[in-house]
Amino acid sequence: MKSFTIQQINEVLKGTIVGDTFLKITAPEQLELANTSEISFIGNKKYERFWETSKACAAIVNEDISIEPGENRAFIKVQNADLAMSQILELFAPPTPLFSIDIHPTAVIDTTAVIGNGTKIGAGCYVGPNVQLGENITIYPNATILDECTIGKNTVIWSGAVVRERCHIGNDCIIHPNASIGADGFGFRPDPLRGLVKIPQIGNVVIGNGVEIGANSCVDRGKFSSTILGDGCKIDNLVQIGHNSILGKFCIMAGNSGLAGSVTLGNGVIIGGSASIKDHVTIGDGAIVGAGSGVTSDIPAGKTMLGYPAVEARDALKQWAILKRLVNESKK
Incomplete structure (x- = not known):
């Protein structure tokens, strides 16, 4: 399980810490569902009233927040809490499904297809004639790419x-x-x-x-x-x-x-x-x-x-x- 101190999270957000908490933060969660090891968000002043009853030990908040965090609780003040939330979710995101091999043996790939370096193709995929796949593409199982298509680098095609x-x-x-x-x-x-x-x-x-x-x-x-x-x-x-x-x-x-x-x-x-x-x-x-x-x-x-x-x-x-x-x- 991932866990971070409030200081480590702020290294990512580069906001201003108000208050402090010694608790390790293990996940983000909405205010009313958070427990004492979780961090939440207050993106609008109308949600300030929920902080008192929330169990969250920390929250990402906009700079205009008018309440104090309280004992053993902390705020990280940022210009835009919604944008900061995306950074926190990325920080805690679990890994995407793994490929044991880059190109699964059950994938059907036409001999004329061009496959870029680092591209992964899952089980049961079909890649047709004269398809061009760029670098670092991920194609999950049972996706279909038909004739003469091109797909650029770092693109992800999910199953089906x-x-x-x-x-x-x-x-x-x-x-x-x-x-x-x-x-x-x-x-x-x-x-x-x-x-x-x-x-x-x-x-x-x-x-x-x-x-x-x-x-x-x-x-x-x-x-x-x-x-x-x-x-x-x-x-x-x-x-x-x-x-x-x-x-x-x-x-x-x-x-x-x-x-x-x-x-x-x-x-x-x-x-x-x-x-x-x-x-x-x-x-x-x-x-x-x-x-x-x-x-x-x-x-x-x-x-x-x-x-x-x-x-x-x-x-x-x-x-x-x-x-x-x-x-x-x-x-x-």
């Missing part, structure tokens, strides 16, 4: 993920279990003689550097050219990204949200959980779409949208207040 033919993934990416990269886009047209005719999807998916795709999410290939995810995008579980959509850098999509085909997101766009975006819509840099919203038209940069159909947040809040007042009046 499928990367379809001719798709390209950058450096330092994480593809979580059962994610699908490059499945056919949803394209059909009615035909009087044949019913629904499938439109061939002959493009691919291009994913930048530092992108994370959550479990069971789908990024569909383009009908023509590419579906593109820019550097640093973070995609939650159960997200749908339709064919020929283009995401700028550092976009966030929360769980169960979806983009129809040919949607364009600028840089730093945030899509809330279960939000849906109509096809051929453009959302400008830094815009936010609230959870459960439905976007049917373009959104300018920097706007926050709520509701179904989505409107500017302040207008949505006014509408909801009016509806609430009407309902209350109808009950009188």
